[in-house]
Amino acid sequence: MRIFNHHRGEGRRHARDRRDGDGFWGSFGGGAGGRGEGRWGFGDRMEREMGRGRGAARIFENGDLRFLFLDLIREKPRYGYEIIKAIEEKVGGGYSPSPGVVYPTLTLLEEMGHTVVSLGEGGKKLYTLTDSGAAFLEENRRLLDAIKARLEKISASRGWEPPTAVVRALHNLKMAVHMKLRGQTLTEDQARAIAQALDNAAQAIEQA
Template sequence: MNDLECEPIIMHPNFMDAFRADPFDAYRFRAHRGPMGGDHPRGRHGHPGRGPGDRRMFGRGGRGDLARFFAHGDLRLVILHLIAEKPRHGYEIIKAIEERVGGAYSPSPGTVYPTLTLLEELGHVTVTPGEGTKRLHTITPEGQAVLDGNRPTLEAILARMAEAEAALGEGPPPSLVRAKEGLKLALQMRLARGPLSAEQTAAITAALEAATAAVEQA
């Protein structure tokens, strides 16, 4: 799969059950190498499927494992921390995490949005309508109490993220990685909405070809 091909967001059938049963373990389904070389999770009974998170790594490290940055329950704390800084919608959170690890890792919507749903159900964030279809997440007193109670753990996570950003300083600029991922996400989300007409296909193809030409000429 090249950088402009899009993967459908497919949730493992047991993921949300496991996620709700153990909210601190978003990564119950660990990755293994599939027959085509991709990362696939194994569920409770060892069956392969598409994982809840995107384990794609950028920069000098190439592909890697999500656990390199986020262990048991870490991502939930990071997302709460980012929302505590200011209210955010899901894509802002994805971009913020990517930027704070120097572009080395970009969580997929299939990881972030279920976490946001769980945080809302737990009463740790509230959700209000934002611009367009965006949903703005704001931390609650209960969510802040979770952060306060896990402050040493959060500080250690943020330190690891800062170390990753420093170590990958020679890699692609975060803004460039973010733009690439933004394009992929936009195309993926549009394709998920339904079939394209001939005119829409032509317009999107022309835009992608123009972007390719601009990059080649830069």
């Protein structure tokens, strides 16, 4: 069975391509590490659109998320992942708060007595607003209204950007391909299977 492998010269060229953001890896956003814009306009931008990097800091001031979380929980009891999704939608898909920010903030709100936690489906924590939390929101109504108005303005001014869910999925695909190919040799069957999976994904996207 024939084995696909890189010659030594090819390996050096591909390593250079990954550093420079050209070639195969460049088409996935600027190399295996995702640096640079790449042919599809993803890369460092991808991290910003997923709520990482400097772009996120310009959206919320310190403490803003507490008020937004409580306001969302006032609408209905929510799980942490539902809060993350709701914030994404409010910002227009260009920002997603990281779990490392969301869950410590939710814990703080619980400790302050503004929410209570019960176990919902699958043992996940379900957050419900307390009377104390409702009073806290009422006391800070003007601040909350200002935060929401700022988000609406940001969302309206962003223009078109790739949806966060699509960016995340593309990043996962890039990493899956990278981890499978990096430093490995592929048999013909493996190469065909990977190519078929990518072709199927492309066809499904075209038909979506």
